[in-house]
Amino acid sequence: MSEEILARLQQIQGHALKIQAALQSQPQPGEGRASDPRGCVAVVVDPDGLPSRIDVWTGWQRHVAAEELGSLVVRLYGEVAAQAMQAWSESFDLDAWRSRAEAARADGQEDAGLPPLAQAPAFGSPRDLLTLTEEALKALKATRDQAAxxxxxxxxxxxxxxxSITLTPxxxxxxxxNPRWALRxxxxxxxxxxxxxLREARxxxxxxxxxxxxxxxxxDDLAREALATLARFQAVHNSPEEG
Known part of the structure; x- marks a missing residue:
């Protein structure tokens, strides 16, 4: 593998890190709250989009059938989650993000004097090739199994x-x-x-x-070690002592 290819791999990683930083600089979703108009149930959603608190208020029986209490919680959650997502999307400065992303891309194209990959502190340490290959195959299998x-x-x-509360990420x-239990x-x-x-599900x-x-x-660590290993092989290959 040539030094140009290794340098290009380093450029790609640096570009990806700058794009990630540009995204992280944007406002993050905030907490959302909602309650039904009759004042029976309130739901709070955290910045990750998961419910963090659910409250049923005294006197709910006068306005909501016990059989409908659980579905009301789910409906309110949907409303507050949608409101929080809309507020976040409106606060997201797309033009600023594009500007930073384009700047990162331009930096990557103009940076022709990158240090050799083996000297770049962003990458890991070289590894034994056989061990590295085995770990890479295991990681690929785990990723494939997870996708399925x-x-x-x-x-x-x-x-x-x-x-009961059922959550997904x-x-x-x-x-x-249980309506009979709730009425008692x-x-x-x-x-x-x-x-x-909710605590157990979260x-x-x-x-x-x-x-x-x-x-x-x-x-990520495996990728860094693989690139460092490739850089070491390149250095050995180019060494005047070779052969």
């Missing part, structure tokens, strides 16, 4: 299994509240059950997200 897996869902329950998918208990008991179910989703971040970091 069904969407991740997590359902949390309260201790009495009267209330994208948001709330379902809420069930006050709003405070329902809210406690909702908090417990913990499962956050655990999944942590695994995904660890996998992504592993792939």
């Amino acid at each position: 897996a069904p969407p991740v869902t997590a359902t949390g329950w309260d201790g009495e299994r009267a209330v 994208g948001g709330l998918q379902g809420c069930t509240i 208990h006050g709003a405070s008991a329902i809210n406690a059950a909702l908090r417990e179910a 913990a499962a989703i956050e655990e999944h997200a942590a695994r995904r971040r660890a996998q992504a970091q592993g792939l």
